[in-house]
Structure formats: structure tokens, C-alpha cells
Amino acid sequence: MPLSRRVVLAARPDGIPQAEHFRVEAHEPLAPKPGEVVVRNQFLSVEPAMRGWVSAVANYAEPVGIGEVMRSFASGEVIASEHPGYRPGDKVTGMFGWQEVAVVPASAVSRKVTETDLPLSTSLGVLGLNGVTAYFGLLDVGCPKPGDTVLVSTAAGSVGSAVGQIARLMGCRTVGIAGGAAKVRQCLDDFGYDAAIDYKATNDLAAAVAEACPRGVDVYFDNTSGAVSDAVLRTLAMGARVVICGTASVASWDPWPAGPRPERHLLVKRARMQGVLAFDYAHRFPEALARLAGWVRSGELRYAEDILEGIAAAPDAIASLYRGENRGKRLIRLHG
Amino acid sequence: MPLSRRVVLAARPDGIPQAEHFRVEAHEPLAPKPGEVVVRNQFLSVEPAMRGWVSAVANYAEPVGIGEVMRSFASGEVIASEHPGYRPGDKVTGMFGWQEVAVVPASAVSRKVTETDLPLSTSLGVLGLNGVTAYFGLLDVGCPKPGDTVLVSTAAGSVGSAVGQIARLMGCRTVGIAGGAAKVRQCLDDFGYDAAIDYKATNDLAAAVAEACPRGVDVYFDNTSGAVSDAVLRTLAMGARVVICGTASVASWDPWPAGPRPERHLLVKRARMQGVLAFDYAHRFPEALARLAGWVRSGELRYAEDILEGIAAAPDAIASLYRGENRGKRLIRLHG
Numbered sequence: 001m002p003l004s005r006r007v008v009l010a011a012r013p014d015g016i017p018q019a020e021h022f023r024v025e026a027h028e029p030l031a032p033k034p035g036e037v038v039v040r041n042q043f044l045s046v047e048p049a050m051r052g053w054v055s056a057v058a059n060y061a062e063p064v065g066i067g068e069v070m071r072s073f074a075s076g077e078v079i080a081s082e083h084p085g086y087r088p089g090d091k092v093t094g095m096f097g098w099q100e101v102a103v104v105p106a107s108a109v110s111r112k113v114t115e116t117d118l119p120l121s122t123s124l125g126v127l128g129l130n131g132v133t134a135y136f137g138l139l140d141v142g143c144p145k146p147g148d149t150v151l152v153s154t155a156a157g158s159v160g161s162a163v164g165q166i167a168r169l170m171g172c173r174t175v176g177i178a179g180g181a182a183k184v185r186q187c188l189d190d191f192g193y194d195a196a197i198d199y200k201a202t203n204d205l206a207a208a209v210a211e212a213c214p215r216g217v218d219v220y221f222d223n224t225s226g227a228v229s230d231a232v233l234r235t236l237a238m239g240a241r242v243v244i245c246g247t248a249s250v251a252s253w254d255p256w257p258a259g260p261r262p263e264r265h266l267l268v269k270r271a272r273m274q275g276v277l278a279f280d281y282a283h284r285f286p287e288a289l290a291r292l293a294g295w296v297r298s299g300e301l302r303y304a305e306d307i308l309e310g311i312a313a314a315p316d317a318i319a320s321l322y323r324g325e326n327r328g329k330r331l332i333r334l335h336g
Numbered sequence: 337m338p339l340s341r342r343v344v345l346a347a348r349p350d351g352i353p354q355a356e357h358f359r360v361e362a363h364e365p366l367a368p369k370p371g372e373v374v375v376r377n378q379f380l381s382v383e384p385a386m387r388g389w390v391s392a393v394a395n396y397a398e399p400v401g402i403g404e405v406m407r408s409f410a411s412g413e414v415i416a417s418e419h420p421g422y423r424p425g426d427k428v429t430g431m432f433g434w435q436e437v438a439v440v441p442a443s444a445v446s447r448k449v450t451e452t453d454l455p456l457s458t459s460l461g462v463l464g465l466n467g468v469t470a471y472f473g474l475l476d477v478g479c480p481k482p483g484d485t486v487l488v489s490t491a492a493g494s495v496g497s498a499v500g501q502i503a504r505l506m507g508c509r510t511v512g513i514a515g516g517a518a519k520v521r522q523c524l525d526d527f528g529y530d531a532a533i534d535y536k537a538t539n540d541l542a543a544a545v546a547e548a549c550p551r552g553v554d555v556y557f558d559n560t561s562g563a564v565s566d567a568v569l570r571t572l573a574m575g576a577r578v579v580i581c582g583t584a585s586v587a588s589w590d591p592w593p594a595g596p597r598p599e600r601h602l603l604v605k606r607a608r609m610q611g612v613l614a615f616d617y618a619h620r621f622p623e624a625l626a627r628l629a630g631w632v633r634s635g636e637l638r639y640a641e642d643i644l645e646g647i648a649a650a651p652d653a654i655a656s657l658y659r660g661e662n663r664g665k666r667l668i669r670l671h672g
Contacts, residue, residue, distance in 0.1 A: 247599050258596055275599075
């Protein structure tokens with residue numbers, strides 16, 4: 001096996017993981033055992049959810065242990081296989097961790113990447129978890145109808161930008177909320193939003209939302225929770241659907257933060273709020289990926305990438321994501 | 337026309353309407369004009385929503401004006417008609433107001449009461465808005481499945497008691513939350529709940545809910561908002577449905593009250609909260625009433641009534657409802 005570098009969790013962060021919570025180390029990968037595959041990673045993923053993966057607070061899965069390789073989606077090429085389903089040269093995406101070479105059980109592979117006409121990096125973004133999250137959250141939970149007004153928070157992000165564009169493809173009017181003039185420009189120029197609001201540049205976000213959505217908000221796709229969501233509640237249209245996809249603006253849920261009670265809004269507007277997690281739709285990923293790939297090929301679904309070079313960039317990559325420094329799906333490209 | 341007494345709004349309350357906000361006065365009803373019917377009311381309804389009907393704060397409809405008859409559902413008998421659809425002797429239910437004799441346009445009639453084998457009073461409760469609210473809120477918004485745990489707040493009330501019993505008919509395990517030992521007994525003995533919690537007798541409602549719902553709460557039918565609902569959030573099961581039917585525990589929505597943010601609960605549990613208003617299902621009331629009446633006749637759907645005698649009891653009737661003094665659907669029986 002080739003020598004490999006990997007990023008391990010060095011200390012457990014209290015809040016957002018910073019560079020000092022990780023350590024880059026070299027290791028010699030073991031030969032694969034029966035049922036395992038060896039993947040040379042080409043792209044590592046960096047995403048907001050990673051804060052939860054290293055947190056001691058209960059979440060969807062056990063936290064990453066101290067000294068363990070940082071859990072991560074990654075995409076690369078099979079270079080050795082002891083599993084009959086995979087052969088050297090296969091492009092694969094899955095839970096391969098922040099490392100150059102991964103020796104993993106075949107169950108860690110999410111799928112073989114068959115859209116070989118598209119860049120492999122898309123398998124971690126618009127044709128990965130971001131894309132299917134946007135697809136199922138918007139279509140299955142948000143239930144947009146033609147003519148609806150769809151409002152998206154973190155509208156230029158990798159999930160939000162896909163939500164806005166898919167909503168537009170469904171015949172909806174789309175309005176984005178993003179932080180800063182550059183992201184607002186990206187919303188309007190790259191992702192086709194009909195309007196975009198810079199929440200950092202307004203003193204009265206509720207008024208800005210009401211102005212941008214004169215017939216009310218039929219679908220609110222929320223990646224933030226907190227003050228942005230509170231500003232939207234009063235502008236919900238009759239029968240509105242609020243999709244709870246992420247809570248990026250809430251730094252800690254311990255103690256549980258308070259906010260304006262939503263019950264009366266939901267009652268008067270006969271609206272609903274509902275959480276979504278893409279993994280619940282795993283059995284329908286092929287359907288979603290086929291449609292998403294079709295829209296990417298036709299140019300109707302655009303995506304932005306923010307690619308850091310080399311594994312040494314990984315330790316600071318989550319923290320800088322939370323500082324809002326990325327301009328698209330954040331990835332780390334490896335040179336193996 | 338016979339002389340009639342009526343209850344008018346004398347002053348606008350700030351909060352819960354008390355006896356002094358109303359005045360009983362005599363009046364001589366006018367002869368019906370074309371399109372109008374004259375109804376001798378036999379039962380007047382009293383319900384929590386009336387607080388909203390006299391409030392200056394925007395709600396579903398314009399508030400009752402000062403000096404106007406108090407808006408109310410009522411049931412009675414047609415004694416004169418200038419509309420071809422109604423004849424003297426017809427039993428009807430509708431928006432007839434707190435008065436002994438009502439001269440109203442035919443559009444004020446919700447329906448002719450055809451279940452003449454059942455007491456007319458049921459048309460204002462289990463076969464009225466309470467029943468259809470329970471029916472559509474539980475079945476269409478709550479979507480209960482056999483084996484689900486269904487938790488109901490104000491479980492002995494006229495909506496809650498129907499929700500609990502319909503959930504039981506659907507094969508669910510039912511748990512009620514009510515205030516006081518008498519209502520808890522009523523839940524267990526009369527309405528067939530599998531368990532009931534006296535929220536006034538527990539110091540840790542969240543723990544009591546968790547104990548009574550060991551597999552989590554699949555459907556929470558909420559008539560309260562506030563502290564009772566907050567105690568339920570942590571015990572929601574995966575994919576739970578929270579039906580927002582009423583917000584009785586919140587005295588005022590101005591300023592908007594705060595509470596623990598629900599977003600992360602909804603996300604982690606992929607749960608939803610949704611408001612319901614029975615009027616949205618008006619086109620399906622016949623379906624609901626037929627099924628409800630069938631269950632009443634078979635003895636599978638029981639109801640409790642709390643009947644006050646004579647129109648002079650009306651002015652204090654809302655306030656005493658909010659004091660929790662009723663033991664079933666509150667009605668006023670008139671003697672004409």
C-alpha cells in the first residue's frame with residue numbers, strides 16, 4: 001500500500017471545531033481484508049454537519065473518537081479490492097474519511113459514480129448529499145406548486161442554491177436570503193433567484209422578506225433557525241410549508257435556546273414545519289440523482305465549488321466554513 | 337314574532353371576556369325578509385374560541401361589535417321561513433347568536449340536523465364543530481397508524497375527548513393530559529384513554545409524559561401551546577406529527593411569547609407541526625358527520641355535556657370555561 005496522510009481528531013471542540021482540534025499524520029494503510037476495498041481519495045468533503053460529528057452532544061451518530069480519522073464523505077478511485085462488487089478503476093463515493101488512502105469495508109461505499117461525463121467532485125455536492133437533501137426536502141416536504149413563492153435561507157450555499165434552482169424548474173418564484181453582497185450577486189446571477197436579500201445589510205429583515213414576498217411565503221426552506229427564521233414567520237402564506245433542513249445559526253442547543261412561539265402562526269395560517277434528513281430517502285436516491293444529473297447536463301442546475309488544495313488545508317476548513325468564507329460547496333482536492 | 341331575549345357585547349374585554357362585558361336585553365324580532373329564516377334556539381354554544389371573536393386583535397374574522405349580539409353557534413327549530421330550503425319544524429344548527437329567537441339569512445344555517453334519533457345538543461358538540469375538528473385534525477393532519485401512541489392535551493374537553501376515542505378506534509394507544517383528578521378519572525373511565533396525566537399534580541410534566549409514552553409520542557394533538565407542549569417536545573417519536581388545534585394556555589399573543597425553539601426537535605426526529613382549522617374541510621363535513629354519528633350510536637364515541645339553564649347564564653359562561661369549571665361541552669339550554 002502507498003503511504004498516506006490522514007487527519008485525526010486531536011481534541012474535542014466545545015462548539016465549532018478549529019484547526020487546533022485536528023492533527024495531520026502519516027500512516028501506512030493495511031492490506032485490505034476480505035470484503036474491504038482500498039480507495040485513493042481525490043476529493044474530501046467539508047460540511048457544516050461535521051460540527052455535530054465531533055460534538056459530545058447526542059446527534060444522529062456516535063461522535064468521532066479522539067485519535068480517530070475525521071469522518072467525512074469523499075470520492076476517489078478504487079485501487080485494490082477484496083469485494084466482488086468493486087474493481088480497481090471504479091469511481092466511488094462514500095464515507096472514506098479525511099485521508100489520502102482509505103481501506104474500508106464495502107459498506108462504506110455509498111455508490112459507484114456512473115456520471116463519468118461530469119466532474120467527480122459533483123458526487124460530493126450537487127450529485128451528492130447536498131443535492132439529494134435539496135431534492136427531497138423541497139419536493140417531498142416542501143411540496144412546491146407552480147406559482148408558489150419559495151424562500152430559501154443560506155440561498156447561495158450548496159443545498160440552498162440547488163433548492164432555489166429546483167424550485168424555479170417547478171415553476172415557482174424564488175427568493176433567497178444570504179449574507180453579503182457577493183452571495184446576493186451569486187443568487188441573482190448564477191442561481192436565477194427572482195430576488196435576493198442580504199440579511200447583513202438590512203435592519204428589518206421581516207420587512208425585507210414581506211416586501212420581497214408580497215403574496216406571502218408558500219415554502220420556506222430553512223437552513224438556519226434563529227433570527228432569520230423568526231423574521232419569516234409573520235409572512236407565511238395560508239397553507240405554508242416550512243422545511244427544517246439545518247440550524248446553522250444556533251451555536252449550541254444546550255441550554256435549549258428560546259424563540260418566538262410558532263404555534264399561533266401555524267394555526268392561523270394552517271401551516272406546517274417539518275424536519276427532513278436525506279438519509280430517510282436512501283431508497284429513492286437513484287431517482288433523485290438521475291434527475292439532478294439531467295438538470296446539470298442541460299445547464300438548468302448550476303453549482304459553485306470552493307476547492308482547497310491538499311490535505312493540509314483540512315484542519316481549518318470547517319471553521320472557515322462557519323466564518324462564511326466559502327463561495328460554494330467546499331472540497332479538498334488531493335494530489336496522490 | 338315572539339318577544340326574545342339576547343346577549344350583546346357591552347364592552348370590549350382585554351383578555352378573557354367576563355360577565356360584565358355582556359348585557360342581557362329584550363328585543364322584538366323583525367319579520368323575516370325574503371331569504372331569511374326564523375329560528376327558535378334550543379341550545380347556545382359556549383367555547384374557548386369566543387375569546388378571539390370579541391378580541392380587537394386580528395383573527396379569523398372581524399370581532400363582534402359593541403352592542404351587537406354575541407356571535408355563537410346555536411341549534412334550534414325553524415318557526416318561520418322566507419327561504420324555499422327551510423320549513424317550520426326543521427331542526428337546524430348554525431351561526432344564530434346568543435339569543436332566544438334569531439332572524440337570520442339562510443346562509444347562517446350550517447346544516448339541517450338529520451340525526452333526529454340523537455339529542456339536538458350533539459349538533460353543537462360531538463356532531464358539530466368539536467367533532468369535525470377532532471376528526472380532521474386527528475385523521476388528516478395527525479395521520480395516526482395502528483399501534484401509534486397518541487397524546488392529547490385538554491384530553492377531557494369536547495375536542496380532546498373525541499380525539500382520544502377516535503384514535504382508539506384507529507388502533508392507537510391513547511394518553512391524555514388534563515387538569516385535576518376529576519378530569520383524569522373522566523379520561524380513564526368515560527373516554528377509554530390507556531393512561532392519563534394530571535398536569536396540575538406533577539412537578540415534572542416532561543418526565544410524566546416520557547413515562548406514560550415509553551416508545552415516544554407519534555401524534556401529539558395540542559389544544560394548549562405553552563408549558564404543556566414544551567414538555568412533550570423531547571418525547572416526540574421519529575416521524576411524529578404535532579397537530580396545532582388551539583392555544584388555550586397562551587393568554588395573549590401581543591407581545592409574541594417566547595418558548596423553547598422547536599426546530600432541532602423537528603429536525604432530529606423528522607417530525608412536523610401543523611395547524612388545523614376545521615372550516616377548511618367544510619366540503620367533507622358530511623363524511624365526518626356520518627362516521628361520527630355512527631360511532632355515537634354504537635356507543636364507541638362518548639361525549640360529556642355541561643349544560644347551563646337559561647340565557648341569563650350566558651354572560652359568565654366563557655369566563656368560567658377558562659376557569660376550568662366545565663365537565664364537558666358547555667351549552668346553554670333555552671326554555672322558549
